Amino acid sequence: MTFLLQQTLIYTVPLILVALAGVFAERSGIINLALEGIMVIGAFVGAWFVRSQQEGGWNEEQAQLLLLAALLVTAAAGALFSLLLSFSAVKMKADQTIGGTALNLLAPALVLFLVNIVFQQNTLNLRYDAPSWFMLFQTDFGFERKAKLGLVGDLLLNKTYLTTYIGILIYVVLSVVLYKTRFGLRLRSCGEHPQAADSVGINVYRMRYLGTSISGALAGMGGFIYALTTSNGAANGDVAGFGFLALAVMIFGNWKPLNIAVVGFLFGLLKCISACSGTLDINGDGVYTLAQIGVSTYVYNMLPYVITLVVLAFTSKKSRAPKAEGIPYDKGQR
């Protein structure tokens, strides 16, 4: 059980972060289909940064500091890359779906081109094993190696990553910012009724640039966290549809942070089960329940999308999608 929850948490954190990235863009009025592409860029920049710093003298004691620096770098990279989207959507008033699709095509192409030519291989790996450098064990928190911490303690203090805490912290802080601050209210108003927002002196263009940049920063960070915690920090121009899964989480969560957290956990659980259903021993009693049920891993993989479709079918009338998302704002049309 502990193992299952630990693994689920590892999938959940990047999932909800990237879903929140989608919320920030859409609440400001920009459809961000490029989440997947931005994640790819974040994973690549993060891997490159960590690798070069590992080669350039940082040692294992400073690993957590390096991780913090890497998060900042990947957030900057994601925000920078997302400027391509906001420029096309805000300044050029171009179709946002096409812009997002273009970035989704550009990111893996650019990453694979660079990885192949600079490193002469298909996948960019970290210099040293990610778990051995960055994973936190209960001994790091001052507990005995054999000490029993219980389920919650095990979950939060053993075999975790610093990114898990930071991810959850950022998620909570930004959710509060979006709903409880003046900035958040202004941002949301630009996604609902930009004309009204403009009429009271809010700069819609700037808000949309900001919303998309925050979105890019979160997605870039999410991409790096995903790569670090699930695939040993390797960057190969692919995050296996995780950005689109985050989009599904956002829609199912009805653009609301609390719902998104719940849905993110559910989908993270499914993702985790599909990754290890054959070898998963839930209760630790030597019975591989899921393997005995014998449902293919692909079914678990598919379920989040099927569930989202079904939910969409039933709740389409009650959808809280931002009303003005996807429509370029034109001052002249006020």
Place this chain on the structure above:
Amino acid sequence: MKKQRTLWNDGSKTVAASLLSILMGVIFGGILLVLVALFLKMPLASAWEGFRIVLAGIFNTGRNYDAGSVLTFGFNPRLMGDMLFRSTPLIMTGLSVALAYKTGLFNIGAPGQYLMGTAASIMVALAIDTSVVPAALVWLLAFLAAVAAGALWGCIPGLFKAYLNVNEVITSIMTNWIAANLVTLAFDGSPFINLVDYGKTGFTLKTSTNGVATAKLGMDALFGGSSANAGFLVALVLAIVSYVVISKTTFGYELRCCGSSKSAAKYAGMNEKRSIVLSMAIAGGLAAAGAALYYLQGDVEFSWHTSMSLPATGFNGIPVALLASCNPIGCVFSGMFMAYLNISGNQLSTFTAYNEYIADVIVAVIVYLSAFTLFFKGLMDGRRKAAPIHHQPGAAPPPAEPAREEEKQS
């Protein structure tokens, strides 16, 4: 004044805007090559070589090692034929996206429809024993099965859009990934996997092992050593049919009306729900037909572990359609252009230090810029300030603009 308008009408401006996107994309690719060469301290001559291959990849005939290993160029029938073969599925997915766009729908679901077509065509082609049923008939059945599977897959977003007003982009993304897992699930443990050749279990059997292969119709003689076959001609015919249906029939008119304004179409007594569902179904069928034409070639292996990635050919239907401004005939040319870039990329990784992904970068840049078509057109208008063409009543409105505003979920 009047003459100028006919010379520089909306159509030619659209073509000019597309060409401008292509030009800028290729220039970007060139700059990237130079930057990488500088960064990695490679000789600039290598960037120049790379750029020449990007520009004229299919005329590349390799290197002449006797003359100081210079690149040689000339007619290369193999690459020319391969370009036609690879353009076939691209033209079809391009048609798929274009047709949906005419109805005001953005078919980002082409990859899923393409996958469903792939699975259906391969399964039917391998499952029916050709010693009982003639191979040509099996080919036809496999093709039709693919079209049916793709149409079904396209229907789902169509139904959601028509009856529940759910944005088709969202549902298409869901159906894409459902298809990706469904196809892997279907092939997992099936008899269609290649267990015969060593190390090939990740692939399906070639359809030629069951004697099913697209007729060559002399294309192999014309383009020696290539995979060219009659599939390209089928795509050509389907493009012409699509053009006629869209532009010359009542049905096509209804689709376009629905694309321009759903409520106006409804007010005029058209069944706009039917138009949406049919348009998506046909789009799905076209994308899947592209998959069938590609995989029924006979010697193509399908890597069936698709649960983690979607086929690029499906997504590349979007640039094909955008470059052609959603004109079905234009899709033939833009599809061939995309295949041309693809072949150039392969030549690049074979003969230089660079790799084939530069072609994908260029495509992505072109897609990005093609969203600016309206802006480019505005620039062209600006230069001839005497002719306010964009207010000219005869000029067709940009296809998706009016529709997009209504696509929002309420």
